[in-house]
Amino acid sequence: MHYIIPKSTDSLRDVNKLCKNFDVHNVNKLIALPKDANVPLKTGGGFGKTTHFGYHSGYNEAAIGAMKVAARFKPNVGRCKKLAVVQGALKKQLQAGGQTMYGNAYPNGTGGVEKDWMNTVSNHVRGK
Incomplete structure (x- = not known):
């Protein structure tokens, strides 16, 4: 299982700044x-296509950056x-697959991965 919003100390600090009631361990905050x-894919709301094999x-970093940006956008929201919009953007891409989470699998390394995921969130937010 993968935490859509990472459960790192840095991430949870930003989560709590946005939403005190957010339960990172809630089943709706996880994705298989x-x-x-080579693993046969399952489909449905709780499953995704993005490969996950470690840290x-x-x-x-993209999730943390997205939460910081989210705190500043649309003051009437x-x-x-x-936070739900950020999580929705991450979840949608995790379900679709095709975008890596790992710098060693990306030509531009970790920075490129972070940039791609931030762009994913930004594009999703523009549609909200």
């Missing part, structure tokens, strides 16, 4: 991801709603 491309600093 395959370890590699992913680029993804984590509640803080918990802002």
Whole structure:
């Protein structure tokens, strides 16, 4: 299982700034991801196509950055709603697959992974 919003200390600090009631361990905040491309894919709301095989600093940094940006956008939107939008963007891409979480699997390294995930969140937010 993968935490859509990372459960690192840095991430949880930003989560609590946005939404005190957010439960990172809630089943709706998790997604089942395959370890590699050879694992048969399952479909549905709780499953994704993005491979997950260990720590992913680029993804984590992008999620933290997205939460910081979310705190500043659309002042008329509640803080918990802002966090939900970030989580929705991450979840949608995790379900779709095709975007790595790992710098060693990306030509531009961890920084490129972080940038791609931030762009994913930004594009999703623009649609909200």
